[in-house]
Amino acid sequence: MKFDKKDVEILKILQTDGRMSTAEIAEKVNMSQSPCWRRINQFERDGVIKNKVNLLDRSKLGMDMVVFTSINLVSTNLESIETFEREIVNLPEVVECYTMTGMIDYMLKIVTRDIQHYEQFVRSHLALIPNIRETHSHVSVTEIKDTSCLPLETQL
Numbered sequence: 001m002k003f004d005k006k007d008v009e010i011l012k013i014l015q016t017d018g019r020m021s022t023a024e025i026a027e028k029v030n031m032s033q034s035p036c037w038r039r040i041n042q043f044e045r046d047g048v049i050k051n052k053v054n055l056l057d058r059s060k061l062g063m064d065m066v067v068f069t070s071i072n073l074v075s076t077n078l079e080s081i082e083t084f085e086r087e088i089v090n091l092p093e094v095v096e097c098y099t100m101t102g103m104i105d106y107m108l109k110i111v112t113r114d115i116q117h118y119e120q121f122v123r124s125h126l127a128l129i130p131n132i133r134e135t136h137s138h139v140s141v142t143e144i145k146d147t148s149c150l151p152l153e154t155q156l
Contacts, residue, residue, distance in 0.1 A: 001046070006031060008152045010039055011048070015149045018052050055148060063111050065118050066140035069126070071106040074133040087129045093121050104136075115139070 003011070009029040013020060020028075026036035043049045058064075073080055088097050088108070096109035112118040118137075126135065 001048070003152075007039060007043075010036065011043065012149075012152050014040070014043075014049065015152075058111060062113055065110075065112045065114050066143070067110045067112070067118055068138040068140065069108045069110055070100075070104040070136045070138070071108065072103075072133045072135075073105050074131050076105060080131045084129060084131060091121075091125055093125075 006029055010025060013025050013028055022037045022040060023033050025040070026033045029036065040049070071084075073084060084106070085097075088094055088106075093110050093112055094108050095111050098107045099105065100107050110118065110121065112121055122135070122137075126132070
């Protein structure tokens with residue numbers, strides 16, 4: 001997809017404050033409301049805008065533990081991969097999961113209340129998933145940057 005400068009401006013606003021009205025966005029990008037609304041509507045139809053959500057502050061909800069866990073499977077045949085992935089998507093503590101190249105098969109981002117909750121999660125859920133050969137946990141100490149904003153400037 002090709003995006004012009006106005007598209008990028010609109011998308012930058014939407015990804016930082018999804019509560020803004022179309023009129024407010026149009027004013028910020030210096031265009032009239034109808035064409036701005038049409039662009040936003042097209043972004044939604046094309047799937048550029050996947051979802052509209054509210055971002056919650058995990059610390060204020062008592063979810064202070066972020067752990068990055070690398071996973072290696074015993075076997076990476078199709079059935080093993082599908083089983084692992086089916087299990088992972090059903091675990092709410094796993095907020096992100098990626099297949100990886102190199103020495104590990106998967107990287108998980110796991111959010112829990114504290115280290116005890118993480119240990120309970122591993123023992124009660126993660127360790128019970130078949131075909132896991134090994135896990136390595138990396139506990140986050142300090143959060144330097146946490147954003148859901150994509151680097152849209154690279155689209156021009």
